[in-house]
Amino acid sequence: MxxxxxxxxxxxxxxxxxxxxxxxxxxxxxxxxxxxxxxxxxxxxxxxxxxxxxxxxxxxxxxxxxxxxxxxxxxxxxxxxxxxxxxxxxxxxxxxxxxxxxxxxxxxxxxxxxxxxxVEMDPLVGKMQQFSNWVDSKMPEEQWGRKEFLVSEEEFRKYDKATDCILCASCVSECTILRANRDYVSPAVLLKSYRMNVDSRDASHEQRLAGLVGDHGVWDCTHCYRCQETCVKHIPIMDAIHGIREDAIERRGVKDTSGARHAEAFMTDIGKKGKLVEATLPIRTNGVAWTLKNLLPMAFKMVIKRRTPPPPLLVKSTSGIEQFRAEFREMSGHVAKDHEKKSGE
Amino acid sequence: MKLFDIVIVGGGGAGLYAAMEAMKANPALNIAVLSKIYPNRSHTSAAQGGANAALANSAKDDTVEMHIFDTIKGSDYLADQDAVEVLCSEAPKIIRELENMGTPWSRLDDKTIAQRPFGGAGRPRCCYCADKTGHTILQTLYEQCLRKGVQFFNEYFALDLSLDGSRSKGIIAMNIKTGKVEAFPARTVIFATGGYAKMYWNRSSNAAGNTGDGQAIAYRAGIPLKDMEFVQFHPTGLRKSGLLVTEGARGEGGYLVNALGERFMSRYAPEKMELGPRDLVSRSLETEILEGRGFDSPAGKYLHLDLRHLGADLIKSRLPQIREMCMYFEGVDPIDEPIPVRPTAHYSMGGIDTDNFGRTVMEGVYAAGECGCVSVHGANRLGGNSLLDILVFGRIAGRAAAEEAGGFNPSPILDNEVADKDQEIRSFMRSKGHYERYGTLREELGQTLGMNVGIYRESSKIHRGIEEIAALKERFSHVRVFDTGDVYNTNLVQVLELRNMLDLAETVAAGALVREESRGSHTRTDYPTRDDINWHRHTTYTLMNGKPVLGFKPVSMGRYELQERTY
CATH class of the missing domain: 3.10.20.30 (Beta-grasp domain)
Structure with missing residues (x-):
């Protein structure tokens, strides 16, 4: 040859x-x-x-x-x-x-x-610190090394995929919210926060969650899915973000953050009329004072351009609303049952 | 900069464990971690397999004793038995400690940490987290260091120790982001900069930065290095990049095939074939290439690892990572084409000579992990013992430094020392007479090491290697940094890394020449057997007048007598 x-x-x-x-x-x-x-x-x-x-x-x-x-x-x-x-x-x-x-x-x-x-990576590290992206062990340090926590393979699988994250910041780079506001918590940090929150060995779940629902937190995400599409490790980052939101509603109710109140107002409108009552949505989400302070100028512009949403009384229910309401009630029932099941576990 | 109690150079597993342990021992200490990359990028993350510890979760009859014996036998009896005892008896505690602080682990049905069998181990004792164990350990340690508020100086390149006679005053380092040279006065310094196997360059599976910076700094300061000739080769690295195709591919039934279409392992291990021990398979591939039965390509000679007969279904279900790697890095889909492979350097057993506490001969200076050489791996490291080594000895060094840091007050690092160091590195950029290209020198270094101080070694070839390394060092004095900017000058960093590799290459070649026997990873064709009478001892190298001066250290023995190493 x-x-x-x-x-x-x-x-x-x-x-x-x-x-x-x-x-x-x-x-x-x-x-x-x-x-x-x-x-x-x-x-x-x-x-x-x-x-x-x-x-x-x-x-x-x-x-x-x-x-x-x-x-x-x-x-x-x-x-x-x-x-x-x-x-x-x-x-x-x-x-x-x-x-x-x-x-x-x-x-x-x-x-x-x-x-x-x-590019500078320090801002990302800073956010990891801000949102306690570490397991705060339930075991006091002096006792470390003596015996293992018992963790089922099933429980390990809850955070298995999230621990694939290599902090490459591709999701940070593609995030549409961060483009508008660099203070936003960012997808990688939400993913890591979720990973810590579902770990049964962690003792800081409530404090971490309280931080995540604040300004520039988990409720700012608009579900564009760019983070998940771009993830080089194919991690379902949006599942983590949804996971934090569900957890926040479950543990903290819907009253303490604008994001949660926004979701609640959406649900009420859809349940009642089958569509949104946009004119009062900002008030129900952020309160009267905030709306007057932040949205009044925009409201004037909208009036001038004749782009105002219809007043609440004029928002008619959609056709077929009766059947929709029945289905909606059934759906809500399922969600409630799921929650009962979860909290009963 | 104010005086630090401990400056840790390197932010991988060993460095981070040392930092955490020192903070735990005394939270009042002023501790800094210097790393030339963000610590979460460190090469610890590349360790996939796991860490050995006789937890006896998987095999109830496993014992620390058995782990000790396996490690000593694996080392070809060159490991220090007292050090191995520390490594193996600390192992269960440290794995549980990692678990307690939040490291994710794969689990058994009884919810304890899962363990799997590994090469050279008598019981399944390798604790793992899927195929990302090193990555998850590194992430956890970084997270815990952030929790404890360890001060990080990321993207700082350590240049040299500042000395006061024979005592260290701290470290001088360059801030890569600004190009500024800065002093880090310190009571104690811990080197944890990883291995030096990247000097084989594209014949290495290592990260680009595994250039032995800590070892080179210690060596230049007069601290001895130990057992530098022992570099472990892995049989199946990808042709172009040297990246590893893990043993799983052969475990599932892959064939190794030469250019004549032969399954050549029948010549070397007729029974075990492709599943022979790692060093034997590496040597077999090398022989095929040397005897002209390899394939040729611009990226070098290679052989085929053929998985096609396994079928698309099996490859997709059992070897998805390997398939992905081949597609990413070679552009080859193993379902349709054989994988081009050749042996690749991937671990350095040698390093800075330390005692069982990580202490070097210089007071206040420590080393841990692949950077140090205690020695627990001797002439050949067992799979699953490298992660364990960095954890156990990282922690021990951290604690020892924390205890020592109290009393001593070093004299300050003077401004003119810093200015001199600044001048020294900047001279690479200014000199008009400088013309050598960094890339060419680095390529030639990898080549000469691979050819002359690689898997097979022989007196005349090593001599040629030594001459070529000396010539490269001479040419390095004319190397040119073409990027003359201050901000993030990676060209300068690469040149400084090359300087470190050249310094260490000299010791590797010197050791390969002097050790006239074959033991573990070190194979001399002119001395094909192990020679316990003359060579059952460590080699050390101390820099004197610009040359490595050879010394010897006895191997500490214990319960286990010398035996022939057969599997």
Missing amino acids: TDSSKQHIEEKRDVTFRVHRFNPQVDSKPYFDDYTIKLEKGITVLRALNYIKEHVDASLTFRAFCQAGICGSCAMRINNMSKLACTTQVWDELERTREPNVIRVEPLRNLPLIKDLV
């Missing part, structure tokens, strides 16, 4: 990486550099970036460590989606890119930019 027949030749292509550049010491604003390199099939985006750094431009800056998809360092936006550069095949990206043979590489969003593709 000759050498050439043994040689395995991969397909090669010229690929352009359009990379976000910013050095705070010299640049007033970010720009893009194009690097065109010849690559063979099977190469990851991180290896391509490493190649550029070593052979083309040593100043190109990004984080990378394990290069095996477990440390979470190299999360960045590749073709407008946050993901790990080390687990992303260049050839896969070429299939979904808008401009042929051009791959766009940008830093994560919603975190302060440091340089090129590197």
